[in-house]
Amino acid sequence: MDIDAFRAAHQPTWDRLDELVKRRRRLTGPEVDELVELYQRVSTHLSIARSTSRDGVLTGRLSALVARARSAVTGAHAPAWREFLRFWTVSFPVVCYRSWRWWLGAAVASLVVAAAVGVWVAANPDVRAAMGTPEEIRQLVEHDFADYYSENPAGSFAAHVWVNNAWVAAQCIASAAIGGVLIPYILYQNAANLGLVGGIMIDSGRGDVFFGLITPHGLLELTAVFLAAGAGMRVGWSLIAPGPRPRAQVLAEQGRAVVAVVLGLAVVLLVSGLVEALVTPSPLPTWARVSIGAAAELAFLLYVVHFGRRAARAGETGDIADAPDYVPTA
Template identity: 30%
Template sequence: MDVQRWIARREIQWQELEALLKRLETKGLKSLKADEIALLASLYRSVSADLARAKTNQLGETIIQQLQTLTSRSYSQIYQGSRKQEWRAVLSFYLWGFPSVVYESRVYIAIATMLFMVGALIAWWFSWRDPSFLALVVPERLISLVRDRGELWMGSILGSEPLASSGIAINNMTVCFRTVAGGITGGLLTAYFLFFNGILLGAIGALVQQNGLAYPFWAFVFPHGALELPAIFLAGAAGLLIAKALLFPAPYRRIDAFKIYGNQAAQLMFGVVPLLLIAGAIEGFISPNPAIPAPFKYLGGTLLLCGLLAYFRNRPSSL
């Protein structure tokens, strides 16, 4: 291998890459045109190959060091820029994209909310009409604790807040993802999960009301429920979107409907996960905390819900 001849032939590209890197490092990505960005990536690959050849043929420490520096700088600029773009895309989604998807899915969210609320109202009504109904829905341990001892069960979280918080978040995510997956059954399981969770909350609400514990119970529910319940409704809407793609794909082909509505459902779930993480932290650390007065919990839950609704309105005006 004629080292000097090889260096002379390749040095032009090294200098070209050096010039592009200097512009990129001083003026940023906007200083490069589209064809220059493509050239940068091409030169990076070429110089990486040159570095490998230089090491293989032991062309000298100076050349190897020069090429190593060029490839390191190129890698940093290309992939750091890519990561910045990804983070910008994530930020843009949570600022504008998620509220827009929520708005586009408003009919399905309304249906999911209605299924939950109908279940809650039915359970509330039956619990007052027939006390034996509670035993069909609520665990006997909770019924005994509330009726016989006049206590709520949230105190068990105290002392293990970090573990409880993570466990609550994981459990809520499991429920939500099952609700979404239920869409593949034509929405039957999605509807069941929503309706059953509504029944459970309605029955427990009636139980604590009958035993004079409604005020502290709802003080516990309000702070995290302001985020957790909307997250469940959004997950239900995602499941219903999948059911729509399966049962009513028109005017699209079914495979195209799955792509369109599946993507919409996935975007809803991207927004649901942070809501559940925050709700889990609140339920583990704030909701059961006896040092926080109940009025503050009610106020905090109300402010969270109002803030969430205001956030959902943060979408492009064209929608």
């Protein structure tokens, strides 16, 4: 192949592609189409040059031009730090914020069940007798409940708590795939267990110990569980009432968005586990331990409201950018 003739014949095409690549953020619609067409054409030129020529300078120049054009056509990936920042300021908080009615409903229902079970246990000796012998209940009240938070090293205990709570949250999220029908049962089990222990402790005159140990970590921990349940039920509801858009499109959007909840709650539950391992069993006075837990809960709620509301007003849903199954419709 005559390299000089090849270069002379196609040089205007290469120059035009180079110009369009340099102006890629200011192209008109026809120029974008031209960019794609020239990218394909120059890719062919590169293939020809590689197979029929030993001119390394020409091959290198065309390779660089094609690589830059490919980036302009397909789009370059955002830097990792930008994706990380977007996740914590948009994706995670906006899904939490948009689901607030669901997880607030889950919280209210769970607390009502826990309170009802606690009153039932405290007011019925027969129920307490069915739960264990007087010696077993005394052991729970005077030793086991408080010792649970300090009998293991803080590090291993925090890991155990994190895995256990993450499993409960994961069950709620996974249940969304079948319409969220198991989520009320999961929440009921969690609330009933809380009410059973609380009822025994309160009836035995140890209500201060119960709330003093549960509250520091329980505020953030239960909020995370309620949020997972709310996000899961919201996805499940989209199966029943997808609205004016196709059901598959709504489910895909909600399903991708709920992944942000899974990742975000893993960190929230890690913080809760650290509070439970380090603050709950600490020798700090009860008011100090409860204050730390309340501060963590308040900080999380303010974070969700601030960033979530801002992202929601900007039209964000928590879905990934350029979702592959999203087609704009008029």
